Amino acid sequence: MTDNLLMEDVRDGKVEKLAILFERHHVVLFNYFLRLTGNRPVSEDLVQEVFTRILKYRTTYRGEARYSVWMYKIARNAHIDFLRRQKETVPLEDQFEEAQSVDLVPEERVERQQEAALISRALKKLSPKKQEIILLSRFQNLKYREIAELMECPVGTVKGMVHRAVRELGDIYKQLSREACRHEM
Amino acid sequence: MKCENIKERMPDFLTGDLDKKAKSEFDAHVASCAACGEELRQLSEIWTKLGVLPMEQPSPALRNRFYTMLEAYKEGFGAEKAAAESKKKFSFSFGRIWPRQPAFQFAAALVFVVLGVTTGYLLRNPQARLSQLHQEVDSMRQIMAVSLMQQPSPSDRIQGASFSSQVKAPTQKTLDTLLQTLNNDPNVNVRLAAVDALYLFSSYPEVKDRVVQSLGKQESPLIQVALIDLLVGIREKRAVDAFKALIQNEKLNPDVKRKAELGIQQLSF
Numbered sequence: 001m002t003d004n005l006l007m008e009d010v011r012d013g014k015v016e017k018l019a020i021l022f023e024r025h026h027v028v029l030f031n032y033f034l035r036l037t038g039n040r041p042v043s044e045d046l047v048q049e050v051f052t053r054i055l056k057y058r059t060t061y062r063g064e065a066r067y068s069v070w071m072y073k074i075a076r077n078a079h080i081d082f083l084r085r086q087k088e089t090v091p092l093e094d095q096f097e098e099a100q101s102v103d104l105v106p107e108e109r110v111e112r113q114q115e116a117a118l119i120s121r122a123l124k125k126l127s128p129k130k131q132e133i134i135l136l137s138r139f140q141n142l143k144y145r146e147i148a149e150l151m152e153c154p155v156g157t158v159k160g161m162v163h164r165a166v167r168e169l170g171d172i173y174k175q176l177s178r179e180a181c182r183h184e185m
Numbered sequence: 186m187k188c189e190n191i192k193e194r195m196p197d198f199l200t201g202d203l204d205k206k207a208k209s210e211f212d213a214h215v216a217s218c219a220a221c222g223e224e225l226r227q228l229s230e231i232w233t234k235l236g237v238l239p240m241e242q243p244s245p246a247l248r249n250r251f252y253t254m255l256e257a258y259k260e261g262f263g264a265e266k267a268a269a270e271s272k273k274k275f276s277f278s279f280g281r282i283w284p285r286q287p288a289f290q291f292a293a294a295l296v297f298v299v300l301g302v303t304t305g306y307l308l309r310n311p312q313a314r315l316s317q318l319h320q321e322v323d324s325m326r327q328i329m330a331v332s333l334m335q336q337p338s339p340s341d342r343i344q345g346a347s348f349s350s351q352v353k354a355p356t357q358k359t360l361d362t363l364l365q366t367l368n369n370d371p372n373v374n375v376r377l378a379a380v381d382a383l384y385l386f387s388s389y390p391e392v393k394d395r396v397v398q399s400l401g402k403q404e405s406p407l408i409q410v411a412l413i414d415l416l417v418g419i420r421e422k423r424a425v426d427a428f429k430a431l432i433q434n435e436k437l438n439p440d441v442k443r444k445a446e447l448g449i450q451q452l453s454f
Contacts, residue, residue, distance in 0.1 A: 015255065015258060015259055016255070016259060016321070016324065016325045016328060017328070018255060019251075019252070019255060019325060019328050019329045019332065020328060020329075020332045022248075022251050022255075023329065023332040023333060023336065023341075024332070026243065026247065026248075026251070027240070027242065027243065027338075030241065030242075030243040030247070031240055031241055034241055035238065040241075040243075040244070043243070044243050044244065044246070044247045044250075047243065047247060047251075048247065048250050048251060048254065051251055051254070051255075052254060055254075055255075055258050112237055115234065115237045116237045116238055116239060119234055119235060119237060119238060120238060134235070137196070137199075137200060138232065138235050139235075139238075143200075143202070144196065144197075144200070144202070156193075159193065159196040159197070160193075162196040162199070163192065163195055163196050163228070166196075166199070166228050166231055166232060167224075167227070167228060169231050170227050170228065170230065170231035173231055173234070
């Protein structure tokens with residue numbers, strides 16, 4: 001059953017179907033918030049907030065766009081409200097100290113963790129808008145036209161933003177890598 | 186194609202959204218233009234590097250909070266909906282059906298009093314309400330269990346199987362999903378969790394039949410032993426033939442063979 005049909009059922013009163021949508025989306029949503037906030041408890045709160053708002057506003061769902069687009073609209077608003085309430089966050093690299101990949105030997109794992117920490121530091125140095133556009137296009141399985149709908153801007157603007165954001169991320173990453181190398185020497 | 190057009194299409198290249206014709210034009214340009222080629226290489230490199238960011242798992246508390254919230258909402262919503270519907274129906278139809286003659290009005294009032302008392306009795310019957318609530322929770326648990334058993338993460342699938350074991354009256358879909366998990370899941374721990382859940386539903390004839398059939402399909406000694414234990418535990422005599430067939434397999438693990446031989450003895454009494 002598609003997400004859109006499930007959400008239409010939720011809208012029409014079969015609210016228990018939200019459990020399926022939760023199971024399908026809560027992990028990616030959690031990672032979206034974690035990469036934006038760098039804070040696990042806050043990210044869990046935000047996921048919970050998204051599903052609470054979905055129930056609250058379920059009757060406004062029209063099913064014209066993909067369910068994910070509608071859900072990320074709610075997610076973005078929840079995040080904006082959070083930023084208004086709280087400005088300080090825990091650095092994202094702290095989160096990756098716990099990250100483990102079972103298929104890797106210890107040396108490879110350490111190297112991968114260091115790279116993840118570096119890339120997340122680079123990501124955090126981008127403006128919130130650029131961070132968001134990279135996360136939405138790279139990890140959330142949304143098409144550019146869907147992101148354009150989400151952000152209420154033309155699709156060309158979204159593509160331009162992605163291009164600039166990725167280029168800037170690359171520059172920051174290179175700079176941080178050089179600094180890290182100097183530090184090791 | 187100009188460099189400017191190529192740059193506009195680089196984001197599409199990154200997400201793999203260029204169609205065949207556009208892709209070949211794009212490739213031809215970047216192969217011949219050093220500046221565009223270098224820019225694309227840099228963008229692709231960082232785009233690929235983003236893949237090292239790990240997919241983190243939220244704590245189990247998140248799932249618990251969500252289901253608590255959903256149950257609370259459902260209870261509140263159910264009560265609200267019933268109240269709204271009864272109010273709507275009453276206000277809509279009352280004026281139409283109310284008789285104009287006083288004698289008929291008296292009779293109608295009497296009917297409403299009797300109806301009211303009966304409805305009140307039914308609504309106040311806590312046993313009926315409790316039973317309905319149990320059914321709803323059971324149904325929700327099954328939706329969640331089936332959904333979890335279809336997730337890519339083995340730990341989610343294990344959790345799905347253990348959730349299904351808390352179900353009181355499994356639907357056909359829940360049973361089918363458990364049996365499919367037993368036969369097809371690539372992870373042995375998930376299949377073991379499915380065996381545990383199926384043990385609780387072994388009173389269903391279909392489950393007995395399909396568990397017996399499944400024994401011949403399993404290759405993991407752990408699962409073979411778990412299924413033998415299950416079939417002996419429920420005294421399923423038809424399993425004897427399946428055990429005998431299993432023993433014929435020359436590659437069978439010696440421990441499993443001993444277990445199957447013991448099972449034949451136990452079921453023969």
